[in-house]
Amino acid sequence: MLDLPLITTRMKALLASLGMVALTALIAGAGGYAMGHRTAKADGTAALAMLKAQYANALAMASEQARHQEQVLTIRANQLAKQVQQERTRHAEEANQLKRRINRVTSMYRPSLDSPLQPVPRCVFTHGFVGVWNGAIGASSVSSADRATGAADAADTAEALDSGVQPADLLTHITEYGARCRDIESQLNRVIDWVQETQP
Template sequence: MDLEAAMGVVEALKWLLDRWQIVLIIAILVVAYFYGQSQWAEGYNKAQAEGTAAIAVLKKQYSEQAFEVASKAHSDLLLQVTRAQAAEESLLGQYTLHAKEVEQLKDRIAHVTIQYKPGPSLAARPVPHCVFTAGWLRDYNTALGVSPASTGAAVTVAEKAAWPTPGTDAELLESGVTPADILAHAQDYGRWARNNLAQLNALLDLQKE
Protein backbone atom coordinates (compact mmCIF):
# COMPACT_ATOMS: atom_id res chain seq x y z
CA MET A 1 0.00 0.00 0.00
CA ASP A 2 1.40 3.31 -1.00
CA LEU A 3 1.50 6.35 1.24
CA GLU A 4 -1.40 8.08 -0.42
CA ALA A 5 -3.65 5.08 0.11
CA ALA A 6 -2.50 4.81 3.69
CA MET A 7 -3.32 8.46 4.27
CA GLY A 8 -6.80 7.86 2.82
CA VAL A 9 -7.41 5.02 5.20
CA VAL A 10 -6.26 7.15 8.12
CA GLU A 11 -8.56 9.98 7.07
CA ALA A 12 -11.47 7.55 6.74
CA LEU A 13 -10.81 6.10 10.16
CA LYS A 14 -10.51 9.58 11.60
CA TRP A 15 -13.86 10.56 10.05
CA LEU A 16 -15.52 7.44 11.43
CA LEU A 17 -14.00 8.06 14.85
CA ASP A 18 -15.36 11.61 14.89
CA ARG A 19 -18.80 10.39 13.90
CA TRP A 20 -18.79 7.66 16.56
CA GLN A 21 -17.81 10.21 19.20
CA ILE A 22 -20.74 12.36 18.21
CA VAL A 23 -23.08 9.38 18.26
CA LEU A 24 -21.64 8.31 21.61
CA ILE A 25 -22.17 11.79 23.05
CA ILE A 26 -25.72 11.87 21.74
CA ALA A 27 -26.36 8.42 23.18
CA ILE A 28 -24.96 9.50 26.52
CA LEU A 29 -27.14 12.60 26.46
CA VAL A 30 -30.22 10.55 25.55
CA VAL A 31 -29.49 8.05 28.30
CA ALA A 32 -28.88 10.85 30.77
CA TYR A 33 -32.12 12.54 29.70
CA PHE A 34 -34.22 9.42 30.10
CA TYR A 35 -32.49 8.58 33.36
CA GLY A 36 -33.19 12.07 34.63
CA GLN A 37 -36.80 11.79 33.50
CA SER A 38 -37.08 8.44 35.23
CA GLN A 39 -35.59 9.83 38.42
CA TRP A 40 -37.84 12.91 38.26
CA ALA A 41 -40.93 10.77 37.65
CA GLU A 42 -39.96 8.46 40.48
CA GLY A 43 -39.40 11.40 42.82
CA TYR A 44 -42.65 13.04 41.70
CA ASN A 45 -44.62 9.84 42.17
CA LYS A 46 -43.02 9.31 45.57
CA ALA A 47 -43.77 12.86 46.65
CA GLN A 48 -47.31 12.58 45.32
CA ALA A 49 -47.83 9.30 47.16
CA GLU A 50 -46.44 10.79 50.38
CA GLY A 51 -48.62 13.88 49.95
CA THR A 52 -51.68 11.76 49.30
CA ALA A 53 -50.93 9.66 52.36
CA ALA A 54 -50.41 12.79 54.50
CA ILE A 55 -53.69 14.27 53.26
CA ALA A 56 -55.45 10.99 54.01
CA VAL A 57 -54.04 11.04 57.54
CA LEU A 58 -55.17 14.66 58.02
CA LYS A 59 -58.61 13.86 56.64
CA LYS A 60 -58.88 10.93 59.03
CA GLN A 61 -57.79 13.09 61.95
CA TYR A 62 -60.23 15.86 61.02
CA SER A 63 -62.98 13.30 60.51
CA GLU A 64 -62.31 11.74 63.91
CA GLN A 65 -62.22 15.16 65.56
CA ALA A 66 -65.42 16.20 63.81
CA PHE A 67 -67.05 12.94 64.89
CA GLU A 68 -65.94 13.50 68.48
CA VAL A 69 -67.26 17.07 68.46
CA ALA A 70 -70.54 15.98 66.87
CA SER A 71 -70.87 13.09 69.32
CA LYS A 72 -70.25 15.38 72.30
CA ALA A 73 -72.70 17.95 70.95
CA HIS A 74 -75.29 15.22 70.43
CA SER A 75 -74.64 13.83 73.90
CA ASP A 76 -74.92 17.30 75.45
CA LEU A 77 -78.13 17.92 73.52
CA LEU A 78 -79.62 14.62 74.70
CA LEU A 79 -78.60 15.48 78.26
CA GLN A 80 -80.25 18.90 77.99
CA VAL A 81 -83.37 17.37 76.47
CA THR A 82 -83.49 14.74 79.21
CA ARG A 83 -83.09 17.39 81.89
CA ALA A 84 -85.74 19.57 80.26
CA GLN A 85 -88.14 16.63 80.02
CA ALA A 86 -87.50 15.69 83.64
CA ALA A 87 -88.05 19.30 84.71
CA GLU A 88 -91.23 19.49 82.65
CA GLU A 89 -92.56 16.23 84.12
CA SER A 90 -91.74 17.44 87.62
CA LEU A 91 -93.40 20.79 86.92
CA LEU A 92 -96.52 19.16 85.49
CA GLY A 93 -96.61 16.89 88.53
CA GLN A 94 -96.57 19.91 90.81
CA TYR A 95 -99.29 21.58 88.73
CA THR A 96 -101.43 18.45 89.12
CA LEU A 97 -100.76 18.31 92.87
CA HIS A 98 -101.68 21.98 93.27
CA ALA A 99 -104.90 21.45 91.30
CA LYS A 100 -105.88 18.44 93.45
CA GLU A 101 -105.18 20.38 96.64
CA VAL A 102 -107.33 23.28 95.45
CA GLU A 103 -110.17 20.91 94.56
CA GLN A 104 -109.96 19.39 98.06
CA LEU A 105 -110.04 22.87 99.59
CA LYS A 106 -113.01 23.88 97.45
CA ASP A 107 -114.93 20.94 98.88
CA ARG A 108 -114.29 22.37 102.35
CA ILE A 109 -115.55 25.89 101.60
CA ALA A 110 -119.12 25.10 102.61
CA HIS A 111 -117.96 23.54 105.90
CA VAL A 112 -116.17 26.69 107.05
CA THR A 113 -118.38 29.47 105.66
CA ILE A 114 -121.97 28.38 106.43
CA GLN A 115 -121.84 27.56 110.17
CA TYR A 116 -119.75 28.61 113.14
CA LYS A 117 -119.57 28.04 116.89
CA PRO A 118 -119.68 31.11 119.08
CA GLY A 119 -117.69 29.27 121.74
CA PRO A 120 -116.25 25.88 122.77
CA SER A 121 -118.80 23.11 123.31
CA LEU A 122 -121.59 25.33 121.96
CA ALA A 123 -123.92 24.29 119.19
CA ALA A 124 -123.12 25.41 115.68
CA ARG A 125 -125.27 28.12 114.23
CA PRO A 126 -125.49 29.84 110.84
CA VAL A 127 -122.77 32.32 110.07
CA PRO A 128 -124.08 35.90 110.33
CA HIS A 129 -124.49 37.77 107.13
CA CYS A 130 -121.11 39.29 106.21
CA VAL A 131 -121.12 42.43 104.14
CA PHE A 132 -118.33 43.40 101.79
CA THR A 133 -118.93 46.83 100.34
CA ALA A 134 -118.39 47.83 96.73
CA GLY A 135 -115.48 50.00 97.86
CA TRP A 136 -113.93 47.07 99.70
CA LEU A 137 -114.21 44.89 96.60
CA ARG A 138 -112.70 47.63 94.44
CA ASP A 139 -109.73 48.08 96.78
CA TYR A 140 -109.29 44.31 97.03
CA ASN A 141 -109.11 44.02 93.25
CA THR A 142 -106.83 47.05 93.02
CA ALA A 143 -104.40 45.44 95.49
CA LEU A 144 -104.22 42.49 93.09
CA GLY A 145 -103.61 44.76 90.09
CA VAL A 146 -107.14 44.53 88.67
CA SER A 147 -108.83 47.73 87.56
CA PRO A 148 -112.17 48.79 89.08
CA ALA A 149 -113.82 47.93 85.78
CA SER A 150 -112.50 44.36 86.14
CA THR A 151 -110.72 44.60 82.81
CA GLY A 152 -107.49 43.24 84.21
CA ALA A 153 -105.61 46.40 83.19
CA ALA A 154 -103.38 48.28 85.60
CA VAL A 155 -105.04 51.04 87.58
CA THR A 156 -104.01 54.48 86.32
CA VAL A 157 -103.78 57.73 88.27
CA ALA A 158 -106.80 59.06 86.35
CA GLU A 159 -108.86 56.02 87.36
CA LYS A 160 -107.90 56.48 91.01
CA ALA A 161 -108.92 60.14 90.81
CA ALA A 162 -112.27 59.10 89.37
CA TRP A 163 -113.13 56.78 92.26
CA PRO A 164 -116.35 57.58 94.12
CA THR A 165 -116.21 59.89 97.08
CA PRO A 166 -116.04 58.08 100.45
CA GLY A 167 -119.47 57.63 101.99
CA THR A 168 -121.38 57.48 98.70
CA ASP A 169 -123.53 54.58 97.53
CA ALA A 170 -120.84 53.48 95.08
CA GLU A 171 -118.50 53.05 98.05
CA LEU A 172 -120.77 51.56 100.71
CA LEU A 173 -123.41 49.50 98.92
CA GLU A 174 -123.10 45.75 99.36
CA SER A 175 -120.95 44.14 96.67
CA GLY A 176 -122.60 40.74 96.88
CA VAL A 177 -119.28 39.03 97.60
CA THR A 178 -119.43 36.34 100.29
CA PRO A 179 -116.73 34.80 102.50
CA ALA A 180 -117.01 31.67 100.36
CA ASP A 181 -116.23 33.74 97.24
CA ILE A 182 -113.14 35.21 98.87
CA LEU A 183 -111.91 31.81 100.04
CA ALA A 184 -112.42 30.32 96.57
CA HIS A 185 -110.55 33.24 95.04
CA ALA A 186 -107.70 32.85 97.52
CA GLN A 187 -107.42 29.18 96.62
CA ASP A 188 -107.25 29.92 92.89
CA TYR A 189 -104.80 32.76 93.44
CA GLY A 190 -102.66 30.56 95.68
CA ARG A 191 -102.61 27.85 93.03
CA TRP A 192 -101.52 30.38 90.40
CA ALA A 193 -98.77 31.73 92.66
CA ARG A 194 -97.50 28.25 93.56
CA ASN A 195 -97.45 27.21 89.89
CA ASN A 196 -95.41 30.32 89.03
CA LEU A 197 -93.01 29.63 91.90
CA ALA A 198 -92.60 26.00 90.78
CA GLN A 199 -91.89 27.15 87.22
CA LEU A 200 -89.31 29.67 88.43
CA ASN A 201 -87.58 27.06 90.60
CA ALA A 202 -87.51 24.61 87.68
CA LEU A 203 -85.86 27.22 85.44
CA LEU A 204 -83.30 28.06 88.14
CA ASP A 205 -82.51 24.36 88.62
CA LEU A 206 -81.97 23.92 84.86
CA GLN A 207 -79.68 26.95 84.78
CA LYS A 208 -77.61 25.61 87.67
CA GLU A 209 -77.22 22.21 85.95
Protein backbone atom coordinates (compact mmCIF):
# COMPACT_ATOMS: atom_id res chain seq x y z
CA MET A 1 0.00 0.00 0.00
CA LEU A 2 0.93 3.50 0.31
CA ASP A 3 3.87 4.42 2.27
CA LEU A 4 2.76 7.39 4.30
CA PRO A 5 6.14 8.54 5.51
CA LEU A 6 7.26 8.67 1.94
CA ILE A 7 4.32 10.81 0.91
CA THR A 8 4.87 13.06 3.85
CA THR A 9 8.52 13.32 3.05
CA ARG A 10 7.79 13.94 -0.58
CA MET A 11 5.16 16.45 0.35
CA LYS A 12 7.58 18.18 2.65
CA ALA A 13 10.21 18.12 -0.04
CA LEU A 14 7.75 19.51 -2.56
CA LEU A 15 6.61 22.18 -0.14
CA ALA A 16 10.19 22.93 0.74
CA SER A 17 11.02 23.19 -2.95
CA LEU A 18 8.03 25.41 -3.55
CA GLY A 19 9.02 27.51 -0.57
CA MET A 20 12.54 27.79 -1.89
CA VAL A 21 11.25 28.72 -5.32
CA ALA A 22 8.91 31.29 -3.77
CA LEU A 23 11.69 32.64 -1.57
CA THR A 24 14.06 32.77 -4.53
CA ALA A 25 11.38 34.48 -6.62
CA LEU A 26 10.71 36.93 -3.80
CA ILE A 27 14.40 37.70 -3.37
CA ALA A 28 14.88 37.97 -7.13
CA GLY A 29 11.77 40.14 -7.42
CA ALA A 30 12.90 42.40 -4.61
CA GLY A 31 16.35 42.62 -6.12
CA GLY A 32 14.86 43.28 -9.55
CA TYR A 33 12.54 45.88 -8.06
CA ALA A 34 15.40 47.61 -6.28
CA MET A 35 17.60 47.45 -9.34
CA GLY A 36 14.72 48.60 -11.58
CA HIS A 37 13.91 51.42 -9.17
CA ARG A 38 17.53 52.58 -9.16
CA THR A 39 17.71 52.35 -12.94
CA ALA A 40 14.39 54.17 -13.38
CA LYS A 41 15.42 56.81 -10.87
CA ALA A 42 18.74 57.30 -12.65
CA ASP A 43 16.97 57.45 -16.02
CA GLY A 44 14.39 59.88 -14.61
CA THR A 45 17.08 62.06 -13.07
CA ALA A 46 18.99 62.08 -16.36
CA ALA A 47 15.82 62.87 -18.34
CA LEU A 48 14.92 65.65 -15.88
CA ALA A 49 18.42 67.10 -16.13
CA MET A 50 18.21 66.96 -19.93
CA LEU A 51 14.77 68.62 -19.87
CA LYS A 52 16.04 71.33 -17.52
CA ALA A 53 18.98 71.93 -19.84
CA GLN A 54 16.63 72.16 -22.83
CA TYR A 55 14.42 74.65 -21.00
CA ALA A 56 17.45 76.64 -19.88
CA ASN A 57 18.74 76.76 -23.47
CA ALA A 58 15.31 77.73 -24.80
CA LEU A 59 15.00 80.43 -22.14
CA ALA A 60 18.48 81.74 -22.94
CA MET A 61 17.67 81.82 -26.66
CA ALA A 62 14.33 83.55 -26.04
CA SER A 63 16.03 86.06 -23.77
CA GLU A 64 18.71 86.75 -26.38
CA GLN A 65 16.08 87.15 -29.10
CA ALA A 66 14.10 89.53 -26.87
CA ARG A 67 17.24 91.58 -26.17
CA HIS A 68 18.01 91.70 -29.88
CA GLN A 69 14.43 92.70 -30.71
CA GLU A 70 14.55 95.39 -28.02
CA GLN A 71 17.77 96.75 -29.51
CA VAL A 72 16.24 96.79 -33.00
CA LEU A 73 13.12 98.56 -31.72
CA THR A 74 15.17 101.05 -29.72
CA ILE A 75 17.27 101.90 -32.76
CA ARG A 76 14.13 102.34 -34.87
CA ALA A 77 12.42 104.43 -32.19
CA ASN A 78 15.49 106.67 -32.01
CA GLN A 79 15.47 107.01 -35.80
CA LEU A 80 11.80 108.00 -35.77
CA ALA A 81 12.39 110.47 -32.93
CA LYS A 82 15.27 111.98 -34.88
CA GLN A 83 13.04 112.30 -37.95
CA VAL A 84 10.38 114.07 -35.88
CA GLN A 85 12.99 116.45 -34.47
CA GLN A 86 14.39 117.17 -37.94
CA GLU A 87 10.89 117.84 -39.26
CA ARG A 88 10.13 120.14 -36.32
CA THR A 89 13.35 122.04 -36.97
CA ARG A 90 12.44 122.36 -40.65
CA HIS A 91 8.93 123.55 -39.77
CA ALA A 92 10.33 126.17 -37.38
CA GLU A 93 12.80 127.39 -40.02
CA GLU A 94 10.05 127.64 -42.62
CA ALA A 95 7.80 129.48 -40.14
CA ASN A 96 10.61 131.95 -39.43
CA GLN A 97 11.11 132.52 -43.16
CA LEU A 98 7.39 133.21 -43.54
CA LYS A 99 7.34 135.54 -40.52
CA ARG A 100 10.13 137.62 -42.07
CA ARG A 101 7.84 138.23 -45.07
CA ILE A 102 4.78 139.25 -43.03
CA ASN A 103 5.63 142.93 -42.62
CA ARG A 104 6.39 143.28 -46.32
CA VAL A 105 3.22 141.57 -47.52
CA THR A 106 0.91 143.40 -45.09
CA SER A 107 2.23 146.96 -45.32
CA MET A 108 2.54 147.77 -49.04
CA TYR A 109 0.67 146.69 -52.17
CA ARG A 110 0.21 147.56 -55.84
CA PRO A 111 -3.29 148.01 -57.25
CA SER A 112 -1.88 146.77 -60.61
CA LEU A 113 1.48 145.55 -61.92
CA ASP A 114 2.49 148.92 -63.32
CA SER A 115 1.30 150.94 -60.28
CA PRO A 116 3.69 152.21 -57.63
CA LEU A 117 3.68 150.69 -54.16
CA GLN A 118 1.07 152.10 -51.80
CA PRO A 119 0.31 151.51 -48.14
CA VAL A 120 -2.18 148.71 -47.58
CA PRO A 121 -5.55 150.14 -46.53
CA ARG A 122 -6.52 149.44 -42.96
CA CYS A 123 -8.39 146.17 -42.59
CA VAL A 124 -10.87 145.79 -39.75
CA PHE A 125 -11.36 142.49 -37.97
CA THR A 126 -14.21 142.61 -35.49
CA HIS A 127 -14.40 140.92 -32.12
CA GLY A 128 -16.91 138.56 -33.72
CA PHE A 129 -14.41 137.66 -36.44
CA VAL A 130 -11.71 136.97 -33.85
CA GLY A 131 -14.21 134.91 -31.81
CA VAL A 132 -15.07 132.75 -34.81
CA TRP A 133 -11.37 132.39 -35.67
CA ASN A 134 -10.50 131.31 -32.13
CA GLY A 135 -13.50 128.97 -31.94
CA ALA A 136 -12.53 127.33 -35.24
CA ILE A 137 -9.03 126.50 -34.03
CA GLY A 138 -10.13 125.50 -30.54
CA ALA A 139 -8.53 128.48 -28.81
CA SER A 140 -11.88 129.39 -27.27
CA SER A 141 -15.13 127.56 -26.83
CA VAL A 142 -18.18 128.17 -28.95
CA SER A 143 -20.73 129.95 -26.77
CA SER A 144 -23.89 128.12 -25.75
CA ALA A 145 -25.95 130.86 -27.43
CA ASP A 146 -24.19 130.12 -30.74
CA ARG A 147 -24.86 126.41 -30.36
CA ALA A 148 -28.50 126.86 -29.37
CA THR A 149 -29.62 129.50 -31.85
CA GLY A 150 -27.15 129.24 -34.68
CA ALA A 151 -24.44 131.73 -35.56
CA ALA A 152 -26.67 133.99 -37.66
CA ASP A 153 -29.19 134.53 -34.86
CA ALA A 154 -26.76 135.23 -32.02
CA ALA A 155 -26.15 138.94 -32.51
CA ASP A 156 -24.03 140.69 -29.88
CA THR A 157 -23.30 144.40 -30.27
CA ALA A 158 -19.76 143.92 -28.94
CA GLU A 159 -19.04 141.48 -31.78
CA ALA A 160 -19.17 144.35 -34.26
CA LEU A 161 -16.42 146.36 -32.52
CA ASP A 162 -12.95 146.60 -34.02
CA SER A 163 -10.72 144.03 -32.32
CA GLY A 164 -7.48 145.79 -33.20
CA VAL A 165 -6.22 142.64 -34.90
CA GLN A 166 -4.36 143.38 -38.11
CA PRO A 167 -3.55 141.16 -41.09
CA ALA A 168 0.03 140.80 -39.83
CA ASP A 169 -1.34 139.39 -36.56
CA LEU A 170 -3.38 136.81 -38.46
CA LEU A 171 -0.43 135.81 -40.64
CA THR A 172 1.83 135.49 -37.59
CA HIS A 173 -0.75 133.34 -35.86
CA ILE A 174 -1.44 131.08 -38.83
CA THR A 175 2.29 130.68 -39.45
CA GLU A 176 2.88 129.51 -35.87
CA TYR A 177 -0.31 127.46 -35.81
CA GLY A 178 0.57 125.86 -39.14
CA ALA A 179 4.01 124.89 -37.85
CA ARG A 180 2.38 123.39 -34.76
CA CYS A 181 -0.09 121.41 -36.89
CA ARG A 182 2.71 120.16 -39.11
CA ASP A 183 4.71 119.13 -36.02
CA ILE A 184 1.74 117.16 -34.72
CA GLU A 185 1.18 115.57 -38.14
CA SER A 186 4.85 114.56 -38.34
CA GLN A 187 4.70 113.04 -34.89
CA LEU A 188 1.49 111.18 -35.71
CA ASN A 189 2.98 109.87 -38.96
CA ARG A 190 6.02 108.54 -37.10
CA VAL A 191 3.73 106.84 -34.55
CA ILE A 192 1.79 105.26 -37.42
CA ASP A 193 5.10 104.12 -38.96
CA TRP A 194 6.10 102.62 -35.60
CA VAL A 195 2.81 100.76 -35.18
CA GLN A 196 2.86 99.40 -38.72
CA GLU A 197 6.48 98.25 -38.42
CA THR A 198 6.06 96.57 -35.04
CA GLN A 199 2.80 94.73 -35.68
CA PRO A 200 3.24 91.04 -36.46
